[in-house]
Amino acid sequence: MYDLHLSEEQLAIRDTVRDFVANEIAAIAIHPDRLEPFDPPLPVALIDKASELGLRTLALAEDRGGAGADTLTCCLVAEELAAGDVDVASVLAQTASLGGLLFGRLMSAEQRDRFLPAFLEDNGYHLALATREPTTDTALGINYHRPASEAPALETVAAAAPGGGWVVDGIKTRVANAPVAKLFAVSVATGSGSGLLLVPHDAPGLTVTEIDRDGGWYHGSCGEVTFTDCQVPAENLLSGDQSGDQADLSEISPINQAINLGVARAAYAAAVDYGKLRVQGGRPIIEHQAIGNKLAEVAISLDVSRSIIWQAAWACDNPQARADGSLSALPQSLVSQVASAEMLHRAAKDAAECFGAMGVMRDMPLQKYIHDTRMFLHSGNGNTDAKLAIAEALAGYR
């Protein structure tokens, strides 16, 4: 039955996080240090505090020590956090999502017993998924009419060690959370195929190089991970097919979109406040038609984006809704990505425009909101690629 009411639990967690952001994050987030796009330090202390609130373990089942949050709830939390600080939101969202997936679906009971206690115990214990290789060429769009090609072989190889266990060699790049992760799920080619291998951050032969923020264009924390004769116990291989699950964790996820929404919302809130405060032409600028109209457009963008991001989030947890005709057959996460990324970037720019010269100053947050939403717009292979993936579905290639 169609119903847009959030549950009492969802409303409560949203309020809690909103208060946390107002009380703990807001002031720190607009410190000039944090507004600097070139190399802002990761606010580790804030992330740890948010962990204490349970936001790191959000998607773990309640009986495993988490909050059992569904994807929509994760979106609510991500939006609130990002309205405070996009990096805090990104690091936590990545760990929370991966935590839900790894401990909830992919690990065996034995593996869970080995890794879960440390994960629960340590507020600084983050997770990372290392799948992208430097030579990865997604190549969607070239020969758009081509038949689906096979995925290229992984260049990161886990070889069976003579004494048992795996020896991993290879490089993974643009791994979100790599610099802060204590456990990596690494896609590897094994003799018999491919799979995800759990590698602790202190495994001998594993090194992480943080990717330079400015050139790197990422949110949160990101690094390159190199494996050189890296020894991993045999029992760390995850069994079963994880391809679908990995897709859920791509950059095109409703949770990432909710982070983008949070950023744009912060820009909007700042602009409305300023519009009521700033007097030019003899009255607060929000009372000028041109500014009022612009803010209305931004407000509409936020509402529309939220509506479709939530729809996509719900679709992640309710895949049968497509089959029963409640939702269209399109890949909902791609739809909401394409539609919201452009709207939200535009929203941030329009909000900043209300600030005049202050919209471009590095000691003010507006320029950062623009930069952040621009990064979301160009994340992964960008909107063009996402649209082509939809086009391929329409054309019936795959």
Add this chain to the structure above:
Amino acid sequence: MYDLHLSEEQLAIRDTVRDFVANEIAAIAIHPDRLEPFDPPLPVALIDKASELGLRTLALAEDRGGAGADTLTCCLVAEELAAGDVDVASVLAQTASLGGLLFGRLMSAEQRDRFLPAFLEDNGYHLALATREPTTDTALGINYHRPASEAPALETVAAAAPGGGWVVDGIKTRVANAPVAKLFAVSVATGSGSGLLLVPHDAPGLTVTEIDRDGGWYHGSCGEVTFTDCQVPAENLLSGDQSGDQADLSEISPINQAINLGVARAAYAAAVDYGKLRVQGGRPIIEHQAIGNKLAEVAISLDVSRSIIWQAAWACDNPQARADGSLSALPQSLVSQVASAEMLHRAAKDAAECFGAMGVMRDMPLQKYIHDTRMFLHSGNGNTDAKLAIAEALAGYR
């Protein structure tokens, strides 16, 4: 609890109407007569057939002979009908919505007893709401920063007749369904204030002039209604405040937006079919990146529009969802109007572009889809006005 599943009933009614459209409407809708934008005849026979299916009485409570449909269900039906024929959808949506309102909320038991039987019995019994006057000047936006002004006095007056009852004089213009309506709800000034008066179409002194289609820019059926010494029984006045209800029936309603969506969907479906069929450059044009990308954009527009229109429809029936924080505080029907009207017009144009020269031919439906979605884009006072209404809310004027 957030849930996007349509109910089994909703899915069933959607399928029924979809079948009806495919079997009864589709072929007639693309007859050159119906594609002519200058003066297409109203397909009365089709409307009557749809009435037989119960679509005219959709929103009446079940115990009063209707289907008890909520606003979302009305949207589902409207989209399906409009994907077949926009005029059929418009006439039925107007009668169905008004029926739900008049018989469900506004009429006294006595009034209902008098009018309901004839309404239920006669498949050609339509309803019209006559509120707009030739001199109406909504004037939103002039002195945007002004305090809210009082509504201007109605120029249509119901005077107490010496022998009892009302004598109505005045003109109402752009009254949807006027040419086919058997009962009008007319906003009138009375000695003591204003209210809605029920006037049967055959009341002496009531004349309807159909508004010329070409210059008129409307869907369905539309006319000017003149009252000259028109005698109406005293007991036909509706009691209570109807201002909020009238707002629900304005041109800016999610049901009208769903009709627009149905039109754009028809354009999209035609373009996808054609894209798979038409070969140029050595392959079906859908297999060219440029066309595939365009169709993906159209598909995304439909999904996004549907998502926000449904949200607005649900918000109509669940006003408390704003207060509890499940929805934003913005007027949802305006949000979905602004956002969807532009997207859907663009979608129709893009779909038509795939047809080359055939996209502009009057014996093909594409040009009509463009014209129809353009009318929705410019209905009422247009998007500019709707955005200003939102802006006024943000600025806190009202």
Add this chain to the structure above:
Amino acid sequence: MDFSLNEEQTAWQRKARKFAEEEIKPISLARDQIADPAETIDWELVKKGSKLGFRTAVVSKEQGGHGIDYVTQALVMAELAKADSAASKTFSQCWKWSHLISAACTDEQKERFLKPFLADDTFVLGSGQTEANSGSDTRRPPPGDIKAGVRLRAELDGDHWVLNGEKQFIAHGNIAKLFFLYVRTDFSVPFADGTTILLVPEDTPGFSRGKVYNKSGWRFYQNGEMIFEDARVPVANQIGETNGALRKGDGDTSGDMFGDLELAANALGICDAACEQALEFSRSHVSGGQPLWEQQLVQLKIGRMNMLTEALRSYVLRVAWEHDQLIHSTNAGLAMNLSTDTVQEVTELNLEIHDYAGGAMDRGADKLARDSFIWSHLAGDSVQRLKIAGRIGK
């Protein structure tokens, strides 16, 4: 750098403006609303315009025309289009092929075809390219595909070509007295290498006209179907070399390049009309006790309409100048692409201005929007953009 017009250019511009204001504009809306697509053209208007020189404006003076340069052509097209875009196109469609005559016809052909064209005020010219299965392929022939493109077959029989097949959506297909027909003369090679242009008079035996297309806009300007059943066209009517249709025009600015300028200049006229309508309406329509013009959002829209229009004008005149200088660039095509975006946005903004009336849409504003949708197909679809963009990377 000099943006000023010389005396001749100004004179033609003035003449066109007067004709447009006094003769075209008063009948434009009425012609638009004629239901029968075969009855929309007003021959009296064509005759009047012809007598003023608009029909034959680009034929050289030596050959009996007026020999106006490309800048003047752009100015005249825009002025006429401001009153009625389709009427403007009716005249300039004659120019398109006048250009080809002067660029590619032999003296003998000029003698045979130009003279009657110049003498008869109702003699309009037509093209003949598009076919049912050759739309985009006509514009961007797929390399190496011998099945694609024009299929109207021409076979040599003595000193005649014998034609069989059909053409669709042909400009002036139902009224032109002379056509420039693209026929396939070699099916063993791709279309681009096996197509020939023939001059086909209306009284060609075996040629008949099919239906007249009923368009949503551009109604004054008619399109029709052409049918050829063993139609016989003298070899003497062939333009250029056999199989050389798509190679003609290289090194000149006729045909394709004129067509690009033509659409851009015509769109400019529609934009001018929209700007004028919007300003006029915003000043005369009172809402809330004040003219609409007083509203910021109205001013912003009218500012944007003018901004887009003046940018297009600047680009159109640059392209026209380049044509006069025989400079080849991607500008003509890019300006044509741009004119699509511009004319559609500007006419849409004009509709928005008219929204403030709160009721029925102004018919004039509606017509401009309908007319401008034609650009999607002619000037701005992905094929017309890829065709131009492809040249940038070369």
Add this chain to the structure above:
Amino acid sequence: MDFSLNEEQTAWQRKARKFAEEEIKPISLARDQIADPAETIDWELVKKGSKLGFRTAVVSKEQGGHGIDYVTQALVMAELAKADSAASKTFSQCWKWSHLISAACTDEQKERFLKPFLADDTFVLGSGQTEANSGSDTRRPPPGDIKAGVRLRAELDGDHWVLNGEKQFIAHGNIAKLFFLYVRTDFSVPFADGTTILLVPEDTPGFSRGKVYNKSGWRFYQNGEMIFEDARVPVANQIGETNGALRKGDGDTSGDMFGDLELAANALGICDAACEQALEFSRSHVSGGQPLWEQQLVQLKIGRMNMLTEALRSYVLRVAWEHDQLIHSTNAGLAMNLSTDTVQEVTELNLEIHDYAGGAMDRGADKLARDSFIWSHLAGDSVQRLKIAGRIGK
């Protein structure tokens, strides 16, 4: 109509292109990434450019400058901006006020201020308009409101004006050697009627520089705060009449109108850079075994980038020509407005082309987008659009 350049224009364009390619482009990204906003300017570059004549290009030849016309100015600004938009602005900011000197200064003032300006390769000029509470109001003074606008107070004390107050966001506020300062000389009338321009040398007693603004783009070009505490400026440094600041410049093309052209021409340079980057990347980056260029969507984007850029170029050159002819129109302002939309869309499309790299964004592409956001505020916000649009309805 003539779009060609004369020899002098071509020569300056070539000289600017060479300087941009050889001197500016190699250091542009490095200057952009200097964290301290006071350290971003490269004085060696300024000196080199000055020696080539770029700093003093618009001072008349008689007065010791180069006297280049507006068309040349537009060409030079675009060429320099192609390598670094902010560096180009650093030079042209000097032109803006050179124009004012020649339009409004007395011979005595020219003697006193032009000579040192011409002699010193590091002598850059600054404005001084915006204040904390006068942003939009400076651009569009609200009629009749005596509280709005510039509040920096100047009071007459013998033959000196005594200044108290602050200026914000002042171009070259921290480095200029001479400022053109807008001061309020009458608080009993609206700003537009009570403001005077003073020439303020950097060593004026009572003047001190405040913070240097840290901008997200345009980093080479610096902005600072100015503080005046009983600062004394000789009455002899006043430009034009007392209270006549906003009436100067009427009838000439300096100041405001040059500023409009300046932003439009500078944006054109960024667009050129973006088009070049996109084409280069699309040809060199291979995906799926083929250059990106082979993809239709890539071609469409590059086509659109070029289309928008060439339309802007056409409009910019038309505006420059109008300035040279002393023709007044809304074109300068509309071209400036348009340059905002164009430069932002074109640089955004360039980012989209670079998306295909699938990873980190190209720093050069990112810089172009950051630089172009400055236009929102300077050239394309609602105030800058209403200011121009308002003239259309007059």
